[in-house]
């Protein structure tokens with residue numbers, strides 16, 4: 001694979017670069033801890049992967065390595081043909097803003113902002129994602145909020161005054177806006193009942209398909225795996 005660093009504000013990678021590719025990743029939280037090791041993955045653009053494994057095996061750590069929030073002790077992560085370790089911290093931040101949507105367990109929504117302002121936030125942080133929603137990020141946000149069945153009278157309400165299920169869908173809309181190449185989702189359906197979980201996943205993956213976005217989705221609940229092209233089990237291998 002041709003790994004390169006894109007100039008600022010240019011789409012990363014070539015059309016043939018995998019969305020996510022890892023090699024021989026290891027991470028250690030503390031010097032006395034046995035290193036966590038991770039199987040290699042290669043996910044093509046537009047493909048979706050389900051990552052499953054018992055509590056404590058390293059699923060969240062893996063997502064943090066993929067997002068560049070943590071630096072591996074060994075091995076490499078390339079997103080859309082760009083190797084994260086080849087970027088300075090500020091370029092890595094820019095790369096994340098331009099090309100990555102995240103939906104985490106705690107949603108990480110900005111509590112004092114409305115649903116609409118949370119969804120359009122990536123377009124304020126990334127010119128690339130703003131231009132992908134041109135001429136109007138609010139128009140795209142309205143489309144996503146409607147598709148994710150958030151009633152219109154809630155769009156201008158602060159997110160802290162919404163239900164957990166509604167906040168999860170707001171976080172999904174925020175991850176999808178501006179068509180980033182990759183979405184990383186860490187247990188985003190943990191608070192939903194089975195029907196709502198399946199519905200949420202169908203909506204998320206359909207919207208990702210429209211945009212050609214790859215999704216790596218982590219969950220304890222292996223019943224969800226049938227929604228995905230690929231499955232991977234983390235079994236807690238240590239180096």
Ligand SMILES: Nc1ncnc2c1ncn2[C@@H]1O[C@H](COP(=O)(O)OP(=O)(O)OP(=O)(O)O)[C@@H](O)[C@H]1O
Nearest residue numbers: 029030036053054055056057058059060061062220
């Ligand atoms: N901040 C941290 N400092 C030290 N050790 C940590 C830290 N975060 C996680 N760990 C350890 O790293 C290992 C993997 O944790 P991680 O949170 O990645 O697992 P997980 O599979 O996502 O778990 P869960 O399904 O319960 O969320 C665990 O042994 C955990 O105790």
